[in-house]
Amino acid sequence: MSEVRVRPQRRGVSAFLSALGTGVMAGLTVLFVGVIFATVAIPFFTGSTALTVKTSSMEPAVPPGTMIVVHPIRFSEIEPGMIVTYQLRSGEPTLITHRVTQQQKLADGTGVLITKGDANPAPDVDPIIETQVRGTVRYAIPYIGWVTTLFAGETRTAIVTLVVAGLLLYAAWMLILSVRERRKMGR
Template identity: 40%
Template sequence: MTDIDAREDTESKERGLLGYIGLGLSWGLLALVSLVAVLVVLLPAVTGSTPYTIITSSMEPSYPAGTLVIVRPVEPDDVRIGSVITYQLESGKAEVVTHRVVEIIQPSVPGEEPRFVTKGDANGVPDEEPVMEVQLRGEVWYSVPWIGWVNNVVNGDMRAVIIPIVAGVLFLYAGYQVVSAVVQRRRERAPSSAGTGASAGA
């Protein structure tokens, strides 16, 4: 083998290695986007849950600002001390807070509903007003770090459209990388096979 052949062989191997690295990164990114799509769009839609973004530091370190929390409906009787609930600051208003239940005030007379004393994990004192059942939006089911800021920018119907599009683009890119790698390997083998046949016939 000449120096030129050796250099070409080395360059070919380097290109092949870079191609495999790019392919692995593409599939890894595709898997990550698909997982996020399932956690942020599919599961909440199937279970009737709602995604909310933590925008303050009151629940650190459990839920830092920017965390996306998936809140599923919960019966008031199923709320326990230690549960992390999302509730309206005022009944019927859109503004909500996500804090931990630290005490349950049981009704003192028949017909009254229990109320929930809440507190942010990072706060020194409980919230001023107990939460009534009518304010309760649900209990935190699971959380996804950092995705909350994206959720604030891309929300509602737009999120349900954009994430599948991004996943589709990444899937096509990964497919292109696979095809390119296969074609490259065939091109690399073709000259070698042709050279072996010529030597045998001579």
């Protein structure tokens, strides 16, 4: 007949820290996966682009640090009230995200959009033509833009190093707790 050992339950601080660590890691994993899904997977599969708002011209609807997902749209489908992202000048990389206030036609019949930042007192000076428009804002995620900005450039290395160090410390702590528990059971 074999002997059955009943494992004693961990008590006190180590059990609390273990449960807390597990809960925090699970929560962070779910949050991380959700953010990746919303900012990378959905834009990739829908042909959209994720961008970060850097100015306050669209406050309070779209404050700085908000990540917006911009989806291409036909120029004829854009209506007043929609938020569009467009090139400041056709062919240049600088992008602006403002709300459409009017649709107009020039003397030659070319359609243009009049835009305005929600926080700006007056409409934008230059009307927007079709070739400047990159798309409309499908959804926005506050604060995530600041995080993605951090992960660009030189700060990426420092942040990744800190995250990896934190995960290694957590793994070491869990290993130490496991070894201590095994030693207690062996007595």
